[in-house]
Amino acid sequence: MNRIDRITEIMARSAARNSSRRSFFGRLGAWLTVGTVAPLLPVSRAYAAKGPQALQPQEQGDPTSCDYWRYCGIDGFLCACCGGSASSCPPGTEPSPITWVGTCRNPVDGRAYIISYNDCCGKAACGRCQCGRDEGATPTYQPSTSNDLDWCLGTQAGIAYHCSTSVVLGPAD
Structure with a gap:
């Protein structure tokens, strides 16, 4: 067996010993919960209520003219x-x-x-x-x-x- 195969085998066996399907699904569930709750944070709601503020520069001219x-x-x-x-x-x-x-x-x-x-x-x-x-x-x-x-x-x-x-x-x- 060559060196790369041996290192890969050791890492795969270590990962299999230290993790389970239950822990994988637990972490996946935690990330999904965080992802769905993040848009509900107060900062997000405050920004949505206020909305982006459009800049209104000083203007002159007729908005009904093509030369505006x-x-x-x-x-x-x-x-x-x-x-x-x-x-x-x-x-x-x-x-x-x-x-x-x-x-x-x-x-x-x-x-x-x-x-x-x-x-x-x-x-x-x-x-x-x-x-x-x-x-x-x-x-x-x-x-x-x-x-x-x-x-x-x-x-x-x-x-x-x-x-x-x-x-x-x-x-x-």
């Missing part, structure tokens, strides 16, 4: 013209959980901000304030930054596109 600073990478109908706002969907629609992102420069403070573009889904297309800017857009082989895809696929409403919002996520620097 947040719309540098938008493609579609502006929700600000369709009963919503620049950052919220109109009633009766739901935001797509899948988004594309862009980086736009705010003319008020001169800083660049990361913008999340969300499609609002569930109604027929709004048809007002069509805007198709694609500053810094990449080809569709990098879909997280492409504005040419239908992002309503992840909603309960299906693929009925209504309009698009632009939510400021934070400064790009």
Whole structure:
């Protein structure tokens, strides 16, 4: 018997002597319990109740105009013209959980901000304030930054596109 086989045999016999199925299932149960209880900790509940706080930079301009600073990478109908706002969907629609992102420069403070573009889904297309800017857009082989895809696929409403919002996520620097 060669040396590696002998060492492997000794380690396997030692593991078999010092462990049992009962202890394995006991440890497995403990880890499963910890894994299911961890999301219920008070820290997690406090964060969920508060929710993430969106950064609201100083703004100027008309959110119903395609030249509004947040719309540098938008493609579609502006929700600000369709009963919503620049950052919220109109009633009766739901935001797509899948988004594309862009980086736009705010003319008020001169800083660049990361913008999340969300499609609002569930109604027929709004048809007002069509805007198709694609500053810094990449080809569709990098879909997280492409504005040419239908992002309503992840909603309960299906693929009925209504309009698009632009939510400021934070400064790009």
